[in-house]
Amino acid sequence: MTKLIQHCVVPVNAFPVSWSSVMSLLSADDVRVAATGHWAFLLSRAGIPIEHLDGRGHPCPRCGGHDRFAAFDQLPIRGGVHCRRCFTRGTDPRPGDGISTVRWMLGCGFVDALRWIADQLGIDTTLSTKHSSLASASPTIAAPRPSISNDEVGRWTAVAKTAYRDMPGSMRDQLAASLGVTTQSLDHLRVGLDQSTGASTWPMRDADGNVIGVRMRDWRRTGQKWSLIGSHSGLFFHRVRPNDVPRGRLFIVEGASDTAAALSMGLWAIGRASCSSSSRFVLDYVRRHTPEKITLIADNDEAGIGGARRLATQIQHRGHRVEILIPPSEYSDLRQWHWHGADRDLVIGHRVLESLPAIMMPQQLLLGFDVSLSDAMTR
Numbered sequence: 001m002t003k004l005i006q007h008c009v010v011p012v013n014a015f016p017v018s019w020s021s022v023m024s025l026l027s028a029d030d031v032r033v034a035a036t037g038h039w040a041f042l043l044s045r046a047g048i049p050i051e052h053l054d055g056r057g058h059p060c061p062r063c064g065g066h067d068r069f070a071a072f073d074q075l076p077i078r079g080g081v082h083c084r085r086c087f088t089r090g091t092d093p094r095p096g097d098g099i100s101t102v103r104w105m106l107g108c109g110f111v112d113a114l115r116w117i118a119d120q121l122g123i124d125t126t127l128s129t130k131h132s133s134l135a136s137a138s139p140t141i142a143a144p145r146p147s148i149s150n151d152e153v154g155r156w157t158a159v160a161k162t163a164y165r166d167m168p169g170s171m172r173d174q175l176a177a178s179l180g181v182t183t184q185s186l187d188h189l190r191v192g193l194d195q196s197t198g199a200s201t202w203p204m205r206d207a208d209g210n211v212i213g214v215r216m217r218d219w220r221r222t223g224q225k226w227s228l229i230g231s232h233s234g235l236f237f238h239r240v241r242p243n244d245v246p247r248g249r250l251f252i253v254e255g256a257s258d259t260a261a262a263l264s265m266g267l268w269a270i271g272r273a274s275c276s277s278s279s280r281f282v283l284d285y286v287r288r289h290t291p292e293k294i295t296l297i298a299d300n301d302e303a304g305i306g307g308a309r310r311l312a313t314q315i316q317h318r319g320h321r322v323e324i325l326i327p328p329s330e331y332s333d334l335r336q337w338h339w340h341g342a343d344r345d346l347v348i349g350h351r352v353l354e355s356l357p358a359i360m361m362p363q364q365l366l367l368g369f370d371v372s373l374s375d376a377m378t379r
């Protein structure tokens, strides 16, 4: 992994090499443990200038002033900051640890703060949400994200390109066979190889198709998934020229390999890294390409269906009818269903779980979903 990381923004303290301990069971405590030592990186990602985290007085990133904002002691380990005016005793949230700081900066609830932090650290929450408190709580907003600079896009594009070139065709065939998808689908998603770990690399994109991060999948041993450090969570899709973007029915699926399965079936599909990430890019993509019909294919579990329902509501409120479809109960996700023979016609003809009518909400009521970080900071 080190080979790829050297191109990217890396926090001051190196991350532990193995994430297995935090990936298996994600809880607030797990997130705290994973974030320990990395709060300067995380808080700068949340929009606090890193040079303002030195413990001295500085302008508040939310309400201004000259010196009313300061970091508490042991910032890298605890992540606590305060502002004498807007983040102090009696405010909600109250200053305390880094999770409160993230809640305050992003204007989100506890669960969304955990998700956002996990996302920034590249911790996979897809599997673990099934067994943790994250699954039952419903988020109040989609986590706002800082804008992504051209430099960063350039770096991630280079990382993804190198990895794509490093994967021999025969290995792509092998990976395709092990996933039960076509080699062409992996080619279209620009799946590559990280030579240092042997893991496959899956570029994540914004709605325009720019590479903004890389998802990893250890396909030969454990099947673990994670994101390269500093990655932004984004979409998996086949980037084509504007005139070649398909029309008709768009399928939105969960996970990189499910996207490959959908493409293998000849569906117009985009995927997100987990059932709770990248809503904003999905909404951007939908706005840009105005599909005639939108179908979310959820994983066959509570977290998957819950995540699909939240996204469906956001899409619906932008004036689109949207359906949710789940694979038959014996299959956990779309890839498994495809593995057992499902093809395009079967998926297209499958009974939907729910169909939500289009609702056009006034822009100002679409709370939180589209806010950029700067909006969140000035609210």
Ligand SMILES: [Zn+2]
Binding pocket: 060, 061, 062, 063, 064, 068, 069, 083, 084, 085, 086, 087
């Ligand atoms: Zn303030």
